[in-house]
Amino acid sequence: MxxxxxxxxxxxxxxSGLPEAALREVAPLARVRPFRANEVLYQxxxxxxxxxxxxxxxxxxxxxxxxxxxxxxxxxxxxxWFGDTVFSPGMPRVFGATAHTDGELVEVPGxxxxxxxxxxxxxxxxxxxxxxxxxxxxxxIIEDNALRDMPGRVGRRLLFLAHMxxxxxxxxxxxxxxTREHIANMMGMxxxxxxxxxxxxxxxGLIRFSYGRITVPDLDALKAYLDERTG
Amino acid sequence: MxxxxxxxxxxxxxxSGLPEAALREVAPLARVRPFRANEVLYQxxxxxxxxxxxxxxxxxxxxxxxxxxxxxxxxxxxxxWFGDTVFSPGMPRVFGATAHTDGELVEVPGxxxxxxxxxxxxxxxxxxxxxxxxxxxxxxIIEDNALRDMPGRVGRRLLFLAHMxxxxxxxxxxxxxxTREHIANMMGMxxxxxxxxxxxxxxxGLIRFSYGRITVPDLDALKAYLDERTG
DNA sequence: CGCCAACTGTCAAACCGTTGACAGTCTCAG
DNA sequence: CTGAGACTGTCAACGGTTTGACAGTTGGCG
Numbered sequence: 001m002x003x004x005x006x007x008x009x010x011x012x013x014x015x016s017g018l019p020e021a022a023l024r025e026v027a028p029l030a031r032v033r034p035f036r037a038n039e040v041l042y043q044x045x046x047x048x049x050x051x052x053x054x055x056x057x058x059x060x061x062x063x064x065x066x067x068x069x070x071x072x073x074x075x076x077x078x079x080x081w082f083g084d085t086v087f088s089p090g091m092p093r094v095f096g097a098t099a100h101t102d103g104e105l106v107e108v109p110g111x112x113x114x115x116x117x118x119x120x121x122x123x124x125x126x127x128x129x130x131x132x133x134x135x136x137x138x139x140x141i142i143e144d145n146a147l148r149d150m151p152g153r154v155g156r157r158l159l160f161l162a163h164m165x166x167x168x169x170x171x172x173x174x175x176x177x178x179t180r181e182h183i184a185n186m187m188g189m190x191x192x193x194x195x196x197x198x199x200x201x202x203x204x205g206l207i208r209f210s211y212g213r214i215t216v217p218d219l220d221a222l223k224a225y226l227d228e229r230t231g
Numbered sequence: 232m233x234x235x236x237x238x239x240x241x242x243x244x245x246x247s248g249l250p251e252a253a254l255r256e257v258a259p260l261a262r263v264r265p266f267r268a269n270e271v272l273y274q275x276x277x278x279x280x281x282x283x284x285x286x287x288x289x290x291x292x293x294x295x296x297x298x299x300x301x302x303x304x305x306x307x308x309x310x311x312w313f314g315d316t317v318f319s320p321g322m323p324r325v326f327g328a329t330a331h332t333d334g335e336l337v338e339v340p341g342x343x344x345x346x347x348x349x350x351x352x353x354x355x356x357x358x359x360x361x362x363x364x365x366x367x368x369x370x371x372i373i374e375d376n377a378l379r380d381m382p383g384r385v386g387r388r389l390l391f392l393a394h395m396x397x398x399x400x401x402x403x404x405x406x407x408x409x410t411r412e413h414i415a416n417m418m419g420m421x422x423x424x425x426x427x428x429x430x431x432x433x434x435x436g437l438i439r440f441s442y443g444r445i446t447v448p449d450l451d452a453l454k455a456y457l458d459e460r461t462g
Numbered sequence: 463c464g465c466c467a468a469c470t471g472t473c474a475a476a477c478c479g480t481t482g483a484c485a486g487t488c489t490c491a492g
Numbered sequence: 493c494t495g496a497g498a499c500t501g502t503c504a505a506c507g508g509t510t511t512g513a514c515a516g517t518t519g520g521c522g
Contacts, residue, residue: 063374065461071377073370087356087363094370114356121352125318125345128355131362132318136325138369139304143294143325145376146302146419150479179499188377193479195501211488211499230296381509410469424509426471442469442518 005030008055008106011079015053017126022116029112034104041097041105042083049085049093049110054078057103058177062185063096072185075100075178077165086110087131101177137164145187148230151197153187155226158207162219175215183214236261239286239337242310246284248357253347260343265335272328272336273314280316280324280341285309288334289408293416294327303416306331306407308396317341318362332408368395376418379461382428384418386457389438393450406446414445 005027009015015023035041035057042052044063054076061082062072073095076082085091089110117123137160144156162174184194198214201207206222208215216222236258240246246254266272266288273283275294285307292313293303304326307313316322320341348354368391375387393405411425418425429445432438437453439446447453 065378067461069378071374073373084363084366087359088367091364091367094367094374117355121355124348124352124355124359127359128318128362131359131366132315133322135315135362135366135369136319136322138366138373139325141373142304142369142376143302145373146417147296147300181499186377190480191500192481192502196479199501230298412469421510422470423472423511427509430471 004055005032005106008053008078009108012053012081013079014051014081014127014130015123017123018116018120022120022123026108026112026116029109031107031109032104033107035099035102037099037101039099041099042093044094044096045092047085047090047092049089049091050083051081051086051108051110051113052083052097053106053108054080054082055104055106058100059103059105060098060100060182061095062098063094070185071188072182074164074186075161075176078103080164083107083110084131084134086113089114150187150189150193151200152226152230154183154189154194154197155201155206155222157183157186158214158216159219159222159226162216171218171220173215173217174219175213177212178214179212235286236263236337239284239309240339243284243312244310245282245312245358245361246354248354249347249351253351253354256350257339257343257347260340262338262340263335264338266330266333268330268332270330272330273324275325275327276323278316278321278323280320280322281314282312282317282339282341282344283314283328284337284339285311285313286335286337289331290334290336291329291331291413292326293329294325301416302419303413305395305417306392306409309334311395314338314341315362315365317344320345381418381420381424382431383457383461385414385420385425385428386432386437386453388414388417389445389447390450390453390457393447402449402451404446404448405450406444408443409445410443 006023009023009027009030010020032055041059056078059076059080059082060072061074061076062070064070082097083093085093117127141157141160144153148156158176161176165174180191180194180198183189184191187194198207198209202209204225206216206218206225208217237254240254240258240261241251263286272290287309290307290311290313291303292305292307293301295301313328314324316324348358372388372391375384379387389407392407396405411422411429414420414429415422415425429438429440433440435456437447437449437456439448
């Protein structure tokens with residue numbers, strides 16, 4: 001069991017700055033939490049903090065507003081981490097997490113994680129780097145949303161997800177398990193609006209889609225198209 | 232001169248986790264860079280990294296796309312820091328910086344700053360906290376932009392700026408030196424669109440404005456209005 | 463102290479995405 | 493293998509923003 005936890009922790013980019021000995025130390029403190037599709041894992045506003053690493057399955061990050069409208073920020077795959085409030089103890093979570101498929105989470109209590117970092121300070125630079133890259137991503141999204149039209153935004157977001165899911169993949173198609181509604185929730189659009197945009201992109205051969213599934217056959221082609229239609 | 236640099240560094244929240252002795256060490260390595268309104272300080276894409284602290288004046292953070300359209304992310308006042316790429320050496324800057332007024336910057340070379348942190352590891356938790364809060368802010372903006380209509384976005388952004396400029400101010404009016412065009416550039420709107428939104432907010436007594444200046448007389452009233460019109 | 467450049471107010475037409483509604487299609491669990 | 497539920501395609505009407513254009517206002521620089 002601990003072996004399994006250790007494997008998950010090792011797969012997490014945030015923790016890869018820590019020596020294996022350190023990961024062995026925390027592994028027994030971590031909790032394995034299996035989940036089923038659409039289960040709510042965390043809600044926006046919770047104060048309790050833990051570092052969560054996706055061990056299996058997919059997790060949607062986002063939140064729901066008072067009117068019941070959902071906003072989805074991103075979709076995480078195994079190896080991804082979230083719960084950035086571990087770095088700001090006492091802050092409420094800005095977003096919630098919902099299971100997108102069945103899977104499991106490995107949760108390291110916030111204080112254990114922080115204590116570990118204090119004991120292995122050589123891991124700090126890597127940790128700062130990871131956080132700063134995440135900030136970089138968030139700002140890119142803000143820029144895209146401000147400067148691009150709907151097709152541009154949707155395309156950029158798909159590219160973003162693709163890169164996140166497989167940073168060093170070679171050429172080849174990437175498929176997401178996303179409905180039109182999910183995409184609408186990511187972009188602040190409606191299901192019908194997304195429909196039109198996807199149809200446009202499909203006509204240009206940049207994406208393909210079937211029920212609940214979207215495929216980008218060629219990331220570079222999509223990127224080239226997007227770059228061309230706005231600096 | 233070094234005294235002056237030291238004062239600026241001490242005013243910076245990012246550095247307040249470092250003991251004064253540490254700040255005295257870096258102060259001589261820092262460079263003071265005066266600037267005039269509208270001068271370009273950094274351009275998007277530059278790789279060289281430095282931690283910049285605003286010593287005086289205001290700085291616009293944002294970038295310009297190939298079509299010449301500008302996107303503004305935020306406006307920094309004295310004591311604010313930027314140049315998050317110091318944490319990810321080699322990454323290009325995601326955004327540029329432009330002088331909004333006359334003023335001056337204090338720049339600490341990236342490697343000197345990183346070396347300093349390594350020498351005073353007790354400052355790391357605070358540093359992570361600051362970065363994580365910045366991420367929090369960015370994500371809030373993404374959410375607002377996805378879920379709210381134009382008046383909601385503009386109002387929220389004004390609140391955001393107000394809180395950033397004076398985190399622990401008591402009640403009382405806050406004034407920004409922003410033209411309609413600046414606001415339009417922050418929101419991805421047009422000058423004319425902003426006009427309509429501001430007129431609406433003004434009619435409700437939530438803001439006042441004159442040439443190049445916007446005043447929020449009562450932050451709480453604005454917040455209450457925004458909370459009411461969307462969870 | 464006057465002029466120019468920057469900022470502002472306003473309008474009509476065009477556009478794009480939303481709203482709301484309904485029928486068609488696929489998938490998966492039983 | 494079959495039915496219910498989830499997902500999708502499409503349409504017309506509506507509404508808010510942009511576009512483009514122009515005149516009016518302000519403030520600071522010379």
